[in-house]
Amino acid sequence: MARRVCFALDLVDDADLIAAYERAHAPGAVWPEVTAGIRAKGFLDMEIWRAADRLVMIATVAEDWPRSLTPEQAAADDRWEVAMDAFQRPLPHAAATEKWVPMARIFALDEQ
Structure with missing residues (x-):
């Protein structure tokens, strides 16, 4: 059964860098081997939301x-992470x- 997970991360608080980060994540901009690796890890769906310099990733897994990646997938993932650093x-x-x-998770409306 699939489940939802969420993660948070901050961006460097610089408007130009934030704009560049968003461009790097625009439709079609993420390297195909990276999106393939994300799926190979077991992500079924993923969204990243931004408020100022805070990011929230919401994913269905x-x-x-x-899941483990092949050496080739792990290498592509590592290259992407270095580029995003x-x-x-x-x-x-x-x-x-x-x-x-x-x-x-600290609240769920359907549990109230």
């Missing part, structure tokens, strides 16, 4: 997520090596 900064409470921080 397969029951067996996260110039735009991103960790959340204030994140570990030094942690970029996208998992979020905990």
Whole structure:
């Protein structure tokens, strides 16, 4: 059964860098091998939303997520992450090596 997961990340607070980051994520701009790797990891659907310099990723993932990548897929993923490093900064409470921080659901309307 699929489930939803959410993550948060901050961008460098610079209008030009934020605009460049958005261009890098425009339809058709993400490298095809990266989107293939995202799907291979078990992501069924993914959206990234922005408010100022804060990003929230909302994803639907397969029951067996996260799946391992092939060496080729992992290399493409690593190259993309390096390319995105110039735009991103960790959340204030994140570990030094942690970029996208998992979020905990604290409210669901259908449970009220």
